[in-house]
Amino acid sequence: MLVELTALHWIYVIFIALIIGFMVMRRDTTIVCIAGIFLIAITATGSLAHAVSSIFTSFIYAITELLSTILVISIIVGMSRTLTTTGINDVMISPFRKLIRNPGLAYWTIGILMMAISWFFWPSPAVALLGAVLLPAAIRAGLPALGAAMAMNLFGHGIALSGDFVIQAAPKLTADAAGLPINEVIQASVPLVFIMGIVTTTVAYYFLRKDMKRGRLSAGPSSETVSEENSDTLPPLLSINQKRFFAILVPLLFVADVAAMIVLDLTGGDATALVGGTSILILLLISLANYKSKGLEKTTHFLIEGFQFGFKVFGPVIPIAAFFYLGDAGFTKIVGDFLPQASQGIVNDLGLALASIVPLSKTIGAVTLTAVGAITGLDGSGFSGISLAGSVASLFAVAIGKGAATLTALGQIAAIWVGGGTLVPWALIPAAAICNVDPFELARRNLLPVIIGLIVTTIAAIFLI
Template identity: 75%
Template sequence: MPGSDENGVELTFIHWTYVLFIFGIVGFMLFRRDTTIVSIVGIFAISLAASFSLSESVSSLFNSFIFAVTELMPTILVISIIVAMSKILTISGVNEVMISPFSKIIRTPTLAYWTIGFVMMFISWFFWPSPAVALIGAVLLPVAIRAGLPALGVAMSMNLFGHGIALSGDFIIQAAPKLTADAAGIPVGEVIQASIPLVFVMGAVTTIVAYIFLMRDMKANKPFPVLSTTSSPLQEKKKDLLSNTSKKWFAFLIPLIFLLDVWIMYSLNLQGGDATALIGGTSIIILIVITCFSHKKKGLEKTTAYLIEGFQFGFRVFGPVIPIAAFFYLGDAGFQKIVGDFLPSESQGIVNDLGLALATVVPLTPEVGAITLTSVGIVTGLDGSGFSGISLAGSIAQLFATAIGAGAATLTALGQIAAIWVGGGTLVPWALIPAAAICGVDPFELARRNLIPVGIGLVVTTIVAMFLI
């Protein structure tokens, strides 16, 4: 396959440059080196390979940052607002009263890990993970830390159960299985039914392995670093700004308000960005009310101060992520907006082209089909969306199932699970930022922690799928 295959997918020098820098970025991550410069050089090299223009390649660096910030801005904002709200709740003492009932239940790191995980999974099934992270992190993070679970362990639990198990199955909202089923030409119910054993095998293996590694490191007293920032809600000391009666009232009303949000999401069918916006807006109102009651005459100025510190925290967390996100956005919809229309006319985007090319150079057997669909899911998940490549996974599953004579639903579900676990996500750093930022941990460290458990889970799930085809 020198440059194209029989299906007309042409792999150009642009594609191979992209692959080269993917390996470079992954290698730097594994060796715990910063990837910012590698990502920026990669953007420049890909743009130069496409346009052969030095000025356009230089301009693409700035344009890629603008594109990445635009795509990430909703997440940056909601994280910043949640952090600002959490800070005033902690300083005023409301948070301590609010979490006291949970403290009586969650008394050990083990209980904290599994309780937070299952609550996260349940809420994420109905509203997707991003708003669930905001709801759960604000309330249960201090409880878990008090029980002895490191903030990194809380982030792993929320991320693996929410962006992993719940999102990859998507049994309630059914956005993911609808996309893959349509691409594969089969009913969505068949994909959901086929995905159930695979989702739970993947989820069980990954969360158990992650838990074992976490407990091992805790017993060995290994450090679990958190981000050094004065705006972390966990680093603020409680002050006597409110009376005990006021604290109790606010501690009662705030969870009630968030439960009302949950009911509104359900009744109005708010999902994804709409659900996140509702949580963000509610958090702004809570921030203003608590700050004005706590600081009284200085409430106006203090509200602005808390927001500023929240934004400082948000951009400090996202700062290292924007360059690498900008690079990986080139693999999908971002290429044309950042670099221009330089890919072949039949191209479906760099990442999807690579996935299609991979599928056309392997023999068609159930075993190879399962391995290929997992690989295609992983490759297409590298753009950090998880959803952008699952239609391709469905199409390839249909081709393989036709050649094999069976297994369309299983192969479709397998590709869906691999793409969302990687890109939706538990391995791509900006996909897991909500959990990392709420918990005040480095998203790259969280990605490294997830790598081995998710890798083992994908291997086991692929083997199980071979027997189900």
């Protein structure tokens, strides 16, 4: 049953437009997001006190949802500081200098490795694994940190996650909603995933090289160059042989993580936790080996640096995440049970409303599924709305008479590329934080390539239906 759109839905749409507009103009969106949360809450409840409280509650909810990501990024940064400070990092990346000789090789090497690892373990642990090893080598080869973040983001959270060929969480959700066998959706998604991926990554690289030639972008510091203000860093004490030992040990421990993920079937949050725990152990070992009697204090020092960096990076993201979480299951936990009875969440209601007002043909069907997927991806999950995309695809396919699997795959790709981590700022935080770049700038960089990719992929889907 289609729920009637209410004032809540229209306020949400208006503030989405305002937030996007402010981002395009490179202005801060914090006040806009807080105003949106307040207006939605007071419209839903009619209580000024409840609306004011909802602002704080929304921040708590956003922090809770993002906490695991904040922690793993903070720990990875703390570990990276120990590698850099002790000189282990220089020894560790030396073999990659021969492979990554220029910015182009750096971009495509990082991207392809990110895609391959993400297919098996999802992007978040893949970002942590690659960031600790390849990022410094890429920057020394002349690739800007923003370019490395784009490669990790587009290949991992874009290509790998939107296809999800190995873990198959995404195609299962869409296939079940569309009433199709999962293998049909996967087969239909293969050409679309690679068309989207090739177009988007190639366009992104073209714009990146263009700005590098014009001097707008240059190789800069990675997250490993966290500020050392007020730092009483002691000179490194490790011998060259000890540095070589740790330079071999660190990658071996991460390879052991990968093996454990395969053997124990660890994915998603469990895989990320394994990488985070390994990073803590590496930090402890190196601090104790390098600083001897001062190792206990230096361990805490590096952890504090990591947490300072993590919360500094996530600070601007929490208000905007808090607003967009209102579009999905977060509404009832932040504001309360004030949505219309038939509502499936503000974002899903908007997607269903769009699907119900368009005429039916394979062209309109493909365009609508892309739009529905993109709209449902705005909550920053990517996965929350793909069941809706599968349901809408099934309805359209019945009316058109064919193309259920292709439409389902198209909606899945659009939802995950937008919400899974290439356009929504808090979803692409892992890559941005590891590379020490502004997540909003990364989102702006991704915007045009992803839009071009979605247009080309939608056109391709029309011919495949």
